Amino acid sequence: MIFDNIMGFLYTVAMIERAYEPLEQYLAPKNVLVIYGPRRVGKTTLLQEYLSSTKWKYKSTVGDDLPTQQLLSSRDVSQIQEYLDGYELFVIDEAQYVPEIGFALKIIVDQVPNIRVIATGSSSFELAGQIGEPLTGRKRTLTLFPISQRELLSLHNRYELKQDIEERMIFGSYPQVVMARKRKDRIDIVNEIANSYLLKDILNFDRVRGSRAIWDLLKLLAFQVGNEVSQSELSRSLGVDVKTVGRYLDLLEKAFVLYRLDGFSRNLRSEVTRNSKYYFYDNGIRNAVISQFNKLDQRDDVGALWENFIVMERIKFMAYSGDAANHYFWRTYSQQEVDWVEERGKQLDGYELKWSKNKKLKIPAEWARAYPKATYTVITPDNYQGFVL
DSSP states (O other): OHHHHHHHHHHHHSOOOOTTOSGGGGOOTTEEEEEEOOTTSSHHHHHHHHHTTOSSOEEEEETTOHHHHHHHHTTOHHHHHHHTTTOSEEEEESGGGSTTHHHHHHHHHHHSTTOEEEEEESOHHHHHHHHTTTTTTSEEEEEOOSOOHHHHTTTOOHHHHHHTHHHHHHHOOOHHHHHOOSHHHHHHHHHHIIIIITTHHHHHSTTOOOSHHHHHHHHHHHTTTTSEEOHHHHHHHHTSOHHHHHHHHHHHHHTTSEEEEEBOOSSOTTBOOSSEEEEESOHHHHHHHTTOOOOGGGOSOHHHHHHHHHHHHHHHHHHHHTOOOEEEEEEBTTSOEEEEEEEETTEEEEEEEOSOSSOOOOOOHHHHHHOTTOEEEEEOTTTTHHHHO
């Protein structure tokens, strides 16, 4: 396909401008900038790009370096001061591997004059738990996602993005995938990420004994994108107890594999809020889990792919633009529903996410009656760019 070849060539010769560039704007003395995000999403590349042009004298290391682990986990103030003497910026990639890293970072920002610190992590259940209390009031947190449609505007216009929708719905938006020129390469890269990197942090967690149950759980969820999920039903299907299912779901969220969306209610008796919906952070990972990379005209799950794609693009947009709205889905016991609801104070905005451009949808009667001041918009391939760009 000519368009594929052109797009692939452009991606290899141009650097996509990421949402948080330049990182300088987020740095401050006596403060830690924490960058979360899935593995292989570009955190290290973002750091390298910044360090190649920073004016600060810096020291950079990685969390799985044994001498670094020993020094930082020692809590020896004098050794840590000596280690960073003369530096203005300290960068540690994959910081979650350092035992009690939060206390080490607290020592650095408290005891090293005018130091700036950047720490990255690919699993928030490890890093967030270690830095939360020690760095209260001393950190700023950013989340880096797979490449967003908004970031792709640094290379292409809106027409070209529309032409590329199918590729993103099937193969996702990890940087290596976006840059790959051939279909086979995209499949190989997505499979490698899913099989070699996706569960690495989870399986290193000491309460997880094996990957089979988690992988089977992901397969079940891949077929339920856009639908409410019952933990008790998952428990019966997997043959594990409900508490284990809940713990695995929590870990998959904190490892940036799954995104949970809860139900919205203002305590109307007809509204359903017991179960949640789960979306994959990346469409390509979802398709790798079920080994399905067929083109859209050969699939029966296009609606689910579209919903997952739009939900995650909206989440990226809101995170990168600083939009603090709460978001939910809405459904009643009579099966009336709204796919995506945003709440800003008393204002409610409802969105239906539909791949079909021709289907005319009316506002759900119970939604209009319960929330007469709320908006309602249908998001299709024709108008999605106003929603995510």
